[in-house]
Amino acid sequence: MSPIRLSDLAYTIDSVLEENFGGKAMWVLAETSDIKNYPDRQYCFLGLVEREGNQTVAKLDAVIWRKNYPILRAFEAATGVAFARNIQLLMLVSVTYSPIYGMRLEIHQIDHAYTMGNIERERQAVLDTLVREHSQYVWLDQGQYITSNQMLDRPAVWQRIALITAPNSDGWRDFRQELANNPWGYQFVIDEYLTQVQGQGADKAICTQLEQIAGRATPYDAVVIVRGGGSQLDFGAFDTLRMGVAVASFPYPILAGIGHDRNISITDMMCHQSVKTPTKAAVFLIEHNRIFEENCLQLAYRVAEASRVAMQNAREEVDILTDRFRYGTQTYLRNRHVELAEKATTVRHLDPINVLRRGYALLSRNGQILTSADAFRPGDDVQARFADGTVQLIVTDAE
Known part of the structure; x- marks a missing residue:
C-alpha cells in the first residue's frame, strides 16, 4: 500500500465529518473536565467525558467560542452553579474539525433545567440514604426532616462557641466583628477551628474539626460553621452524606451560616439552626442572649412589682389590724372603766x-x-x- 500525505488524510477526515455532521447540531449528555476558561478573551476550552463507574468510556475536546460565551454566565445565573469540572451537562453541540487543531465539539447551548434536576436528584439520594441508613439520627415527620441535633436543648445563654471557618476569610471576619460590636456588650468565648470550608475535600476537613470538638473536654454551648459568599458549587461540601451524618448526630447544637441565598444545603437541613450568612449567625446568638436578658429584666420587674404590691397590701392590712386593735382596745378599756365606776359606786355604798x-x-x-x-x-x-x-x-x- 502506498503511503498518503498527512494532509490528505486530514482533509479526508474533514470531508467525511462535513458530510455526516456539517451544519448539524445535536444534544449530548456528558461530564465536564479539564476546563481552561479565558473570561477576558471570552472563550473556553474543556474536555467532555462519559464514565461508567470509575471507567472513562469516551472523551472529546470541546470549545465555547466568543459568540456563545454568554451561555456560561447564563448557566451560572440560572443554576447558581459555577461552571467547573465534574458537572453533568446536557448540551447542544456541533462537530468541527481542523486539519491542524483536530476535532472538537462546539457548544452552543446548555440545558439549565437538566443540571438543576440532576443536582436535586443527587441531593435527594443523599437524604434518602440518611433516613434509611441513619434513622437513629435522621427521620421524616410529616414531610419534614428531623434530626438529633435539632432536638438538643438550647442553653439559656450562648457563651462558649466553637467556630469552624476558613482562616482570615470574609465569613470569619464578619462573624467576629458582629459579635464584638454588639450594642449590649455581651461577651463570648470563641475557640477557632480553622480549616478549608469549600472545594474538593472540604467536607472531610470540616468533619475532622467536628471530631476534634466532640473529643475535647470543653462543654461548648454551640458549634458555628460559617463561610463567606461564593457560587453554588462551592456549597458541594455541605451536601455530602459525610456532612449530613456528622451534623445530624453531633452532640452540641450546630449553627450554620454558610452564606447562601438560593438553595438550602443538606447541612442546613440537618443542623440545629440555619441562617443565611455569617453575620446573621452572630445576630442569632446575640438576639438569643438579648431575649434571655429581657426575660430576666421582666422577671426582676415582676418580682419588684409583686414585692411592692405585697408590701402595700401588708401595710394596708397592718393599718386595718391597727385600727381594729385600737378600736378594740378603746372599747375594752371603756367597758372596763364603766365596770370600775360601777364597782367604785358599789364600794362607796358599802363603805362603813x-x-x-x-x-x-x-x-x-x-x-x-x-x-x-x-x-x-x-x-x-x-x-x-x-x-x-x-x-x-x-x-x-x-x-
Whole structure:
C-alpha cells in the first residue's frame, strides 16, 4: 500500500465529518473536565467525558467560542452553579474539525433545567440514604426532616462557641466583628477551628474539626460553621452524606451560616439552626442572649412589682389590724372603766362610813367588832363608832 500525505488524510477526515455532521447540531449528555476558561478573551476550552463507574468510556475536546460565551454566565445565573469540572451537562453541540487543531465539539447551548434536576436528584439520594441508613439520627415527620441535633436543648445563654471557618476569610471576619460590636456588650468565648470550608475535600476537613470538638473536654454551648459568599458549587461540601451524618448526630447544637441565598444545603437541613450568612449567625446568638436578658429584666420587674404590691397590701392590712386593735382596745378599756365606776359606786355604798352616816353605829371591844348581842356581858367596856366620832360605853345589862 502506498503511503498518503498527512494532509490528505486530514482533509479526508474533514470531508467525511462535513458530510455526516456539517451544519448539524445535536444534544449530548456528558461530564465536564479539564476546563481552561479565558473570561477576558471570552472563550473556553474543556474536555467532555462519559464514565461508567470509575471507567472513562469516551472523551472529546470541546470549545465555547466568543459568540456563545454568554451561555456560561447564563448557566451560572440560572443554576447558581459555577461552571467547573465534574458537572453533568446536557448540551447542544456541533462537530468541527481542523486539519491542524483536530476535532472538537462546539457548544452552543446548555440545558439549565437538566443540571438543576440532576443536582436535586443527587441531593435527594443523599437524604434518602440518611433516613434509611441513619434513622437513629435522621427521620421524616410529616414531610419534614428531623434530626438529633435539632432536638438538643438550647442553653439559656450562648457563651462558649466553637467556630469552624476558613482562616482570615470574609465569613470569619464578619462573624467576629458582629459579635464584638454588639450594642449590649455581651461577651463570648470563641475557640477557632480553622480549616478549608469549600472545594474538593472540604467536607472531610470540616468533619475532622467536628471530631476534634466532640473529643475535647470543653462543654461548648454551640458549634458555628460559617463561610463567606461564593457560587453554588462551592456549597458541594455541605451536601455530602459525610456532612449530613456528622451534623445530624453531633452532640452540641450546630449553627450554620454558610452564606447562601438560593438553595438550602443538606447541612442546613440537618443542623440545629440555619441562617443565611455569617453575620446573621452572630445576630442569632446575640438576639438569643438579648431575649434571655429581657426575660430576666421582666422577671426582676415582676418580682419588684409583686414585692411592692405585697408590701402595700401588708401595710394596708397592718393599718386595718391597727385600727381594729385600737378600736378594740378603746372599747375594752371603756367597758372596763364603766365596770370600775360601777364597782367604785358599789364600794362607796358599802363603805362603813356611809352606813354610819345613815344612823348606824359600829360596836367593838378591844378592837374586835361585835356583831351579836350574845357577845356583850354586863360591865364590858365597848366602843361605839359613829359617823362623826367614837363613844365609850359600859354595858349594864345584856339580854
